[in-house]
Amino acid sequence: xxxxxxxxxxxxxxxxxxxxxxxxxxxxxxxxxxxxxxxxxxxxxxxxxxxxxxxxxxxxxxxxxxxxxxxxxxxxxxxxxxxxxxxxxxxxxxxxxxxxxxxxxxxxxxxxxxxxxxxxxxxxxxxxxxxxxxxxxxxxxxxxxxxxxxxxxxxxxxxxxxxxxxxxxxxxxxxxxxxxxxxxxxxxxxxxxxxxxxxxxxxxxxxxxxxxxxxxxxxxxxxxxxxxxxxxxxxxxxxxxxxxxxxxxxxxxxxxxxxxxxxxxxxxxxxxxxxxxxxxxxxxxxxxxxxxxxxxxxxxxxxxxxxxxxxxxxxxxxxxxxxxxxxxxxxxxxxxxxxxxxxxxxxxxxxxxxxxxxxxxxxxxxxxxxxxxxxxxxxxxxxxxxxxxxxxxxxxxxxxxxxxxxxxxxxxxxxxxxxxxxxxxxxxxxxxxxxxxxxxxxxxxxxxxxxxxxxxxxxxxxxxxxxxxxxxxxxxxxxxxxxxxxxxxxxxxxxxxxxxxxxxxxxxxxxxxxxxxxxxxxxxxxxxxxxxxxxxxxxxxxxxxxxxxxxxxxxxxxxxxxxxxxxxxxxxxxxxxxxxxxxxxxxxxxxxxxxxxxxxxxxxxxxxxxxxxxxxxxxxxxxxxxxxxxxxxxxxxxxxxxxxxxxxxxxxxxxxxxxxxxxxxxxxx
Ligand SMILES: Nc1ncnc2c1ncn2[C@@H]1O[C@H](COP(=O)(O)OP(=O)(O)OP(=O)(O)O)[C@@H](O)[C@H]1O
Numbered sequence: 001x002x003x004x005x006x007x008x009x010x011x012x013x014x015x016x017x018x019x020x021x022x023x024x025x026x027x028x029x030x031x032x033x034x035x036x037x038x039x040x041x042x043x044x045x046x047x048x049x050x051x052x053x054x055x056x057x058x059x060x061x062x063x064x065x066x067x068x069x070x071x072x073x074x075x076x077x078x079x080x081x082x083x084x085x086x087x088x089x090x091x092x093x094x095x096x097x098x099x100x101x102x103x104x105x106x107x108x109x110x111x112x113x114x115x116x117x118x119x120x121x122x123x124x125x126x127x128x129x130x131x132x133x134x135x136x137x138x139x140x141x142x143x144x145x146x147x148x149x150x151x152x153x154x155x156x157x158x159x160x161x162x163x164x165x166x167x168x169x170x171x172x173x174x175x176x177x178x179x180x181x182x183x184x185x186x187x188x189x190x191x192x193x194x195x196x197x198x199x200x201x202x203x204x205x206x207x208x209x210x211x212x213x214x215x216x217x218x219x220x221x222x223x224x225x226x227x228x229x230x231x232x233x234x235x236x237x238x239x240x241x242x243x244x245x246x247x248x249x250x251x252x253x254x255x256x257x258x259x260x261x262x263x264x265x266x267x268x269x270x271x272x273x274x275x276x277x278x279x280x281x282x283x284x285x286x287x288x289x290x291x292x293x294x295x296x297x298x299x300x301x302x303x304x305x306x307x308x309x310x311x312x313x314x315x316x317x318x319x320x321x322x323x324x325x326x327x328x329x330x331x332x333x334x335x336x337x338x339x340x341x342x343x344x345x346x347x348x349x350x351x352x353x354x355x356x357x358x359x360x361x362x363x364x365x366x367x368x369x370x371x372x373x374x375x376x377x378x379x380x381x382x383x384x385x386x387x388x389x390x391x392x393x394x395x396x397x398x399x400x401x402x403x404x405x406x407x408x409x410x411x412x413x414x415x416x417x418x419x420x421x422x423x424x425x426x427x428x429x430x431x432x433x434x435x436x437x438x439x440x441x442x443x444x445x446x447x448x449x450x451x452x453x454x455x456x457x458x459x460x461x462x463x464x465x466x467x468x469x470x471x472x473x474x475x476x477x478x479x480x481x482x483x484x485x486x487x488x489x490x491x492x493x494x495x496x497x498x499x500x501x502x503x504x505x506x507x508x509x510x511x512x513x514x515x516x517x518x519x520x521x522x523x524x525x526x527x528x529x530x531x532x533x534x535x536x537x538x539x540x541x542x543x544x545x546x547x548x549x550x551x552x553x554x555x556x557x558x559x560x561x562x563x564x565x566x567x568x569x570x571x572x573x574x575x576x577x578x579x580x581x582x583x584x585x586x587x588x589x590x591x592x593x594x595x596x597x598x599x600x601x602x603x604x605x606x607x608x609x610x611x612x613x614x615x616x617x618x619x620x621x622x623x624x625x626x627x628x629x630x631x632x633x634x635x636x637x638x639x640x641x642x643x644x645x646x647x648x649x650x651x652x653x654x655x656x657x658x659x660x661x662x663x664x665x666x667x668x669x
């Protein structure tokens with residue numbers, strides 16, 4: 001094959017120059033290269049186990065890609081998000097040349113390990129990257145030409161990199177296009193797998209492009225929320241993943257979900273023309289799983305939606321339900337890397353309250369110093385939001401953030417969930433073995449939510465793992481080294497638990513490098529700023545604003561559910577008021593207005609009669625049983641009404657799943 005010249009562009013030149021500067025700053029020797037050794041077999045086995053899902057989606061695509069480049073002195077490689085090569089296929093003669101520069105499974109091709117190279121530089125720049133011949137920083141790699149494209153999950157997190165590397169004399173300009181298309185194919189498989197039960201809308205400005213690799217795809221829940229999108233959808237709509245997920249089908253495309261499902265009952269229906277709010281026009285064709293998309297599921301979803309509307313960039317109950325799905329629980333699922341668009345950093349949580357400012361300041365001082373952080377506070381005060389922000393701002397941000405809710409996992413399963421188990425340790429569905437959450441968090445952050453609910457019997461095991469930094473899976477004989485930063489949270493008083501001998505003192509001191517209390521919302525002075533931000537996230541375009549009476553109700557509410565409750569109330573308000581409208585008391589949930597009105601009356605204030613919503617006239621007699629018992633009873637009733645579906649019950653009640661689990665456990669009421 002005749003070598004072709006590599007197209008030079010200012011953008012590519014500056015990308016390479018920046019990468020070379022980074023290599024200089026890292027002190028990489030261009031002659032000797034970096035000292036990075038090839039990982040041993042156990043490490044590679046672990047990386048393969050952690051990325052099993054990525055490998056299974058990528059393998060057929062890699063085979064197909066290799067068929068296109070066969071006999072061209074080159075190879076196809078797949079790496080994980082850290083640049084470790086997981087899988088390689090290629091011409092045998094070239095494979096042995098590549099092995100001389102450790103371009104083989106188990107080797108790390110991050111920039112820090114190999115200097116400027118397509119895989120490592122694509123991971124840093126997060127764009128498809130071509131590095132040709134002398135552009136490689138390390139001399140021994142200069143016989144190569146490499147085209148790499150990052151592979152992203154539907155929320156924009158990097159899963160890994162697909163790369164074609166070959167002899168630089170065989171460079172072909174089409175290789176990069178092939179790699180990009182193949183990476184997209186893997187991403188589309190991933191999206192379809194993540195949202196097997198969701199409605200998927202395939203769209204493009206030209207109907208003949210639907211079904212090709214340039215189409216956009218969005219996954220939609222039965223109540224019309226956008227759950228995820230492929231890269232094509234982001235490019236075609238011009239919206240970020242977070243902005244897309246803040247939409248519903250009707251706010252984005254002006255179509256109601258029921259009408260759409262009805263229209264496409266016939267599988268050969270013609271594509272539907274839709275217009276986005278900014279005037280872009282598309283043709284769309286849905287794909288969905290008929291048994292799941294029955295009229296009744298749509299009807300119940302619609303009922304739910306009236307109380308639980310649009311989603312936000314922050315994790316919503318629906319995101320959590322999605323994460324809790326069997327697909328998401330697959331042990332091989334790599335934990336998401338937190339992308340800037342997905343979780344706010346600490347700065348974004350700063351909204352003018354002095355107590356929050358102190359918390360943020362203290363966290364920044366201990367950040368990246370291997371000091372475990374313990375977050376305390378009432379339910380809904382944002383402990384998990386803070387944990388994600390800590391991870392996002394840490395040097396581990398590109399690695400996994402893995403959250404384990406010790407209250408929601410049955411006691412009998414926590415051990416297997418946390419520590420993993422070897423093949424054969426169990427029978428039945430769990431026969432195959434699984435990587436535990438601690439190993440999944442390797443390199444990143446492990447968030448142990450509701451640590452006070454960790455069974456006493458497991459506390460010693462957890463302490464040993466944290467001290468020795470090694471995990472022994474159940475039924476296993478080999479320990480796995482782990483490096484995790486630990487953030488814990490609880491609403492319980494751990495000191496009292498230590499006295500009652502239900503929490504180990506040694507574990508408490510191991511977890512409590514810095515304990516921080518998040519203030520309840522009623523004590524925060526930044527309510528107006530918080531409201532403004534949340535409204536902006538919930539309805540980025542045409543943000544509604546609060547009327548005077550609603551602002552007064554908000555000021556007097558005691559917010560027992562804290563920021564979670566505020567978020568839920570505003571979400572309902574946005575839908576009820578409509579885009580860009582003023583939020584009036586009648587747009588708020590009745591029970592909330594009732595509660596806030598009583599608080600106002602107690603404070604000697606009244607809403608002006610004209611402003612009072614109808615509910616204001618209902619009288620309430622004080623209950624004859626303790627309030628917490630009533631609350632638990634209500635929760636149990638809601639769970640029964642939702643046929644045991646905890647997420648649904650929590651969503652309907654506007655409380656966290658933890659609160660529901662706690663109420664269920666507390667059978668003494
Ligand atoms: N600072 C914040 N900015 C925006 N939204 C927030 C903030 N803090 C909390 N929220 C909202 O409140 C919800 C609950 O937050 P989070 O799960 O972090 O609370 P928590 O204290 O961990 O609650 P629990 O103890 O019940 O698990 C989030 O999903 C988000 O919608």
